[in-house]
Amino acid sequence: MKFLVCITQVPDTTTKITFTPDKKAFNAAGVQFIINPYDEIALTRALELKETLGGTVTVINVGQAVTEANIRKALAIGADDAIRINTEPTDAYYVAFQIAEVAKKNGYDVILTGKESIDYNGGQVPMMLGELMGLPSVSVATKLDINGTVATLEREIDGGKEVVETKLPFVAGAQKGMAEPRIPNMRGIMTARTKPLTVVEPAACDLLSSSVLFDSPAAKGECKMIDPNNVGELVNLLHTEAKAI
Amino acid sequence: MSVLIFAENWDGKFKKSTYEAISYGAELAKQAGGSVTAVVVGNVSDEDMKALGKYGAQKVLSVKNDKLNAMNPSAYASAIAQASQKESAKIIVISYTYSGRSVAGRVAVRMKAGLVAGATALPSSTSPFTIRKKCFSGKGLTDVVVSSDVKVVGLTPNSYKVNTADGSASIESFTPTFSDADFASTSKETKKTSGKIPLTEADIVVSAGRGLKGPENWGMVEQLAELLGAATACSKPVADVGWRPHHEHVGQTGITIGPNLYIAIGISGAIQHLAGVSSSKVIVVINNDKEAPFFKAANYGICGDAFEVVPKLIEEVKKFKSAH
Ligand SMILES: Cc1cc2nc3c(=O)[nH]c(=O)nc-3n(C[C@H](O)[C@H](O)[C@H](O)COP(=O)(O)OP(=O)(O)OC[C@H]3O[C@@H](n4cnc5c(N)ncnc54)[C@H](O)[C@@H]3O)c2cc1C
Numbered sequence: 208m209k210f211l212v213c214i215t216q217v218p219d220t221t222t223k224i225t226f227t228p229d230k231k232a233f234n235a236a237g238v239q240f241i242i243n244p245y246d247e248i249a250l251t252r253a254l255e256l257k258e259t260l261g262g263t264v265t266v267i268n269v270g271q272a273v274t275e276a277n278i279r280k281a282l283a284i285g286a287d288d289a290i291r292i293n294t295e296p297t298d299a300y301y302v303a304f305q306i307a308e309v310a311k312k313n314g315y316d317v318i319l320t321g322k323e324s325i326d327y328n329g330g331q332v333p334m335m336l337g338e339l340m341g342l343p344s345v346s347v348a349t350k351l352d353i354n355g356t357v358a359t360l361e362r363e364i365d366g367g368k369e370v371v372e373t374k375l376p377f378v379a380g381a382q383k384g385m386a387e388p389r390i391p392n393m394r395g396i397m398t399a400r401t402k403p404l405t406v407v408e409p410a411a412c413d414l415l416s417s418s419v420l421f422d423s424p425a426a427k428g429e430c431k432m433i434d435p436n437n438v439g440e441l442v443n444l445l446h447t448e449a450k451a452i
Numbered sequence: 453m454s455v456l457i458f459a460e461n462w463d464g465k466f467k468k469s470t471y472e473a474i475s476y477g478a479e480l481a482k483q484a485g486g487s488v489t490a491v492v493v494g495n496v497s498d499e500d501m502k503a504l505g506k507y508g509a510q511k512v513l514s515v516k517n518d519k520l521n522a523m524n525p526s527a528y529a530s531a532i533a534q535a536s537q538k539e540s541a542k543i544i545v546i547s548y549t550y551s552g553r554s555v556a557g558r559v560a561v562r563m564k565a566g567l568v569a570g571a572t573a574l575p576s577s578t579s580p581f582t583i584r585k586k587c588f589s590g591k592g593l594t595d596v597v598v599s600s601d602v603k604v605v606g607l608t609p610n611s612y613k614v615n616t617a618d619g620s621a622s623i624e625s626f627t628p629t630f631s632d633a634d635f636a637s638t639s640k641e642t643k644k645t646s647g648k649i650p651l652t653e654a655d656i657v658v659s660a661g662r663g664l665k666g667p668e669n670w671g672m673v674e675q676l677a678e679l680l681g682a683a684t685a686c687s688k689p690v691a692d693v694g695w696r697p698h699h700e701h702v703g704q705t706g707i708t709i710g711p712n713l714y715i716a717i718g719i720s721g722a723i724q725h726l727a728g729v730s731s732s733k734v735i736v737v738i739n740n741d742k743e744a745p746f747f748k749a750a751n752y753g754i755c756g757d758a759f760e761v762v763p764k765l766i767e768e769v770k771k772f773k774s775a776h
């Protein structure tokens with residue numbers, strides 16, 4: 208069975224997010240980049256399934272050469288090989304389009320992504336990829352099992368969960384619960400260096416949207432402290448001042 | 453310039469997020485002088501569909517098909533895309549709920565439309581078409597310019613007010629065509645989190661963390677939530693050790709919420725937790741450590757022992773509720 212896992216790199220979750228003075232870009236100076244946490248979940252589930260079903264796990268990334276350290280980390284965790292599409296990602300459509308071009312040629316049975324990247328939080332790559340490839344897609348999937356040519360997934364819905372059955376091939380976005388991320392071991396780190404990492408050039412693609420300006424959220428005003436012996440004052444303020452109750 | 457809104461329903465009923473999306477779409481159409489059509493997929497009563505007129509919909513395209521009773525991303529996207537072609541819609545508004553997230557990207561690809569995945573406001577400019585959304589899990593904001601002819605706006609629930617006026621929408625039955633590929637995946641079963649208010653839709657959320665020491669102490673959290681008509685949430689470690697179910701975990705790696713009021717009890721306010729709740733309109737923090745970072749992100753704070761403060765708060769809320 209051929210698995211494809213889409214990975215992207217994002218700022219470490221403890222990063223203080225700042226932007227360049229002209230507000231046109233994220234300020235990456237001194238920032239540590241990690242594999243998007245949801246992509247790591249997707250990768251781990253693919254590896255677990257490969258261990259029982261056999262096959263190969265390929266990771267794919269749309270990004271410049273700077274992402275290769277994280278691609279090697281994915282290989283160290285256990286992916287067999289990697290593809291990097293050599294271009295700066297602009298929006299979800301662009302990323303999905305580039306991956307679809309490669310995936311159509313190679314033919315995969317299961318394509319996994321994270322449910323969203325924690326930088327742009329759009330969550331659209333799995334759905335757009337499904338549409339571009341004419342495949343079913345499941346967003347925010349908390350479980351994935353495969354039996355023959357049928358996959359059973361659980362996905363989050365408003366106010367609960369839904370069990371979805373789909374034919375292979377399909378695309379799904381991984382959410383917490385699908386697997387517990389693995390840490391690379393020494394052997395993994397050693398073998399990662401020699402695993403194949405193919406670089407391909409991007410295909411021509413229309414630009415539909417772009418992020419033109421960034422800003423930080425407005426700082427909260429001073430926190431009003433209330434005496435723990437006068438809790439009634441909180442209720443009063445929430446009603447009269449904050450109009451929240 | 454016509455606007456199409458996907459009016460989502462749950463077992464035949466609309467919710468606040470549906471009305472928000474219609475109010476939003478109606479305002480866009482008003483600014484540009486265009487028509488407002490809602491597309492409804494599933495079995496909703498005529499009365500409820502007509503009532504969408506109150507929020508600004510002029511017409512409802514009603515798609516009824518037994519195969520569409522459960523949400524299916526590909527088939528729903530087909531229906532929405534065909535409805536937008538029929539209406540020559542230039543803007544498609546989809547509330548960014550779980551289902552909305554599942555269809556928006558597919559609709560965008562079909563229409564070759566740029567998508568704003570999680571808009572939090574009306575466009576700041578219509579030429580170029582620019583809309584603000586959150587990024588970096590709430591730690592940043594970005595202006596997204598959509599340059600395609602047709603545009604899809606995924607509207608974050610709880611971020612636009614519901615507008616009401618007199619009005620009744622006309623209903624037109626609509627029969628899109630589907631391909632076999634639209635039904636390659638099927639819904640087998642839904643498991644509802646029983647009786648509770650879904651976290652993403654709640655106006656008020658009462659949340660607690662490791663400061664509560666153990667799952668046996670959540671009774672007061674649930675009681676406070678019930679009194680306020682609130683949903684309950686928790687911090688990550690609390691869900692990780694199984695004190696609370698995972699679907700209550702809010703933050704960077706959990707659910708992102710933006711309620712009117714967020715009450716945090718015994719939660720330190722780590723940056724990953726704040727990422728999921730910082731867009732709450734009013735934040736109340738109850739913590740016995742005056743240095744807890746959460747106070748810096750709060751509007752109101754009580755520095756004290758949760759086991760003393762929360763029972764008092766419950767009594768005060770009871771008094772308030774009986775007086776109002
Ligand atoms: C990659 C990554 C992702 C993460 N994602 C998330 C996420 O999505 N959501 C999330 O919540 N966390 C997340 N975390 C964890 C986060 O860093 C914190 O560890 C976590 O939020 C702390 O939870 P807490 O506030 O409940 O517990 P603690 O940090 O232990 O804080 C407990 C608080 O309770 C107070 N307290 C103790 N006793 C009392 C009392 N009797 N009365 C009142 N107050 C009391 C203490 O003063 C303290 O402030 C993530 C971490 C990483 C590394």
